[in-house]
Amino acid sequence: MNTTISPVKRRACVACTVAKVKCTPQAVNRCQRCARLDRSCTYLDLPQTKRKHKAAPSRVEVLENKVDQLMSQLADLTRQNGQPSPDPSNSLTNDLGSSRVPEPDSTDIAALLDAAKDPSHGLDPPTSSALEGQPSIVDRGLLSAAEAERLVTTFKLDLVPKFPFVLIAPSETVAIIRDRQPFVFLCVVAAAMGSAHPLRKAVTEEIMKHVTSRVVARSERNLELLRGLLVHSAWYSYPAERYHPRLLLLIQLCVSILYDLGLHKKLRLNVDEQRALLGTYWLSIGVCGTLGWPFTMKYDMRTHGYIESIASTEHPSDRWIAPFIHLQSFLVTMDEVYDSMQASGGRALVQITRSSLQRQFDTVRARVENCFSVCPSSTANAIRTEIKYVEMRLEELSLREELWIEEPASAVRMTMLIRLIQQSKELIQTIRNLPVSEIAQMTITTSAHLCAAVGYIPTAVLTLLNLITGPTDLVMEAQVQAVVDVVEYPNLVTELANALDTKFEGMSAADKETDIVGSLCIKMRLLARCYPHQIRAIVGAAPSQGASQDPSMMAIHASEVAMTPQVWPSIYSDLGDIIPVDDIQWDSLLSSFTGFT
Structure with missing residues (x-):
């Protein structure tokens, strides 16, 4: 008769343990498997097993005994050499003699709790300037107090209307700002003094001394550094460098300081902080977008809220911030749409995209133009330049060859190319007709937009000519010919370079080349001399200058054109002083303007 199974959990029998199978008790000293196989079933006595394991020394006990023996031997050797015995309380011997971790005292626990409140590590960045207390450029005699006063006043009256993101209050005197x-x-003085000022290089080096020692070497972060960098970047001109590494670094530092200060997530910003945040957005998007760099800031509801709140301050210039930001945010939207377009969409996709963006822009432009009646003329001119740039960029899709593979000479594309030429020319004329004082105070963003216009015109004209030099509609040929004639690109670009040269009166050619706009003027004149050769290479032979002025010869030439569409009417007949360049050199020269690189 089976007895009741003990409720105490038993170990597996010997047979099941060897077979590595489950052992299910059936009766006392008998499991189901052994009963089924009619085998003997043997269980080890648990109490005996436990006593057996307890009797055997553990690995820890063995190691402790070994350490005790070594410590005893060390003590004997020490006594033989006449040296004091090792102190049992020594940390080294304690570590050797015990595997236990010391219990933290109350001081250690308090430190751990404090560290848990802030998960970051390392030292806090300095709160004071590394150059604090050093004499300014006025104290050192580099700049007179009267000249400093004049430059700060120029910044307040003439530069703030073009960049209303860093404001100096009327109550802030030059002495207060310097202190x-x-x-x-420093940055205000550098922006206001202009390219031809003899101290421009010295002041720029002083600015970079602050940047390297304070921002880079010591990781200082404060609102003053951010506001100064915004001013310096907005009117950056020296030194001109290939691909603009220093300019991009300064703008990236602005973004970095803004995020380090937490201005992007603080619940409430004071007015200067709001201006700095919006100025960083406008400048970084404007320059990085033109250079093809990825955007690092986004337009969100917080940005929108700051635009609305800052417009209600007592300073008139704060009301001019919104138009700049609205236009810049639309450019971001447009670039994102362009980047997402698939080449397979073709003409239909271009038409739909272009129409949608145009409707959005019409709404933005109507809102922006409302400020013209209340803002200074210099502010209105700066905003008009931004509007012209957007209008020009709306036609940019006409230059993307992958979108027109199936219909390269589509009437839609031809119309967009013609509009691109017209809008680019209007942007150039807008800047060329500015007063000399305003040309000298152009922001770096305006310079970048101007470069794009200078590069778009010949790109669009040459694209048109390549599309219509074969058999095509004579009416379209006449339209394109008219556009080419009206553009007069060499004269247009040369006149623009002459207008910009007013910034550099009194400067040597070498010094002018170290300035961004100065070096661009040199390349503009080179473009003007190379452009006729590129046109001539497409349109073919042309009559001489004298023949083109003779009405009878003009009639003969017109009949020749009608019979041979591949030979275009002469655009540039006297090619004596042009510079022939190959396609690779021309493309490289052109890309330095469309991409501002």
């Missing part, structure tokens, strides 16, 4: 905001003072 409390030495870096802002």
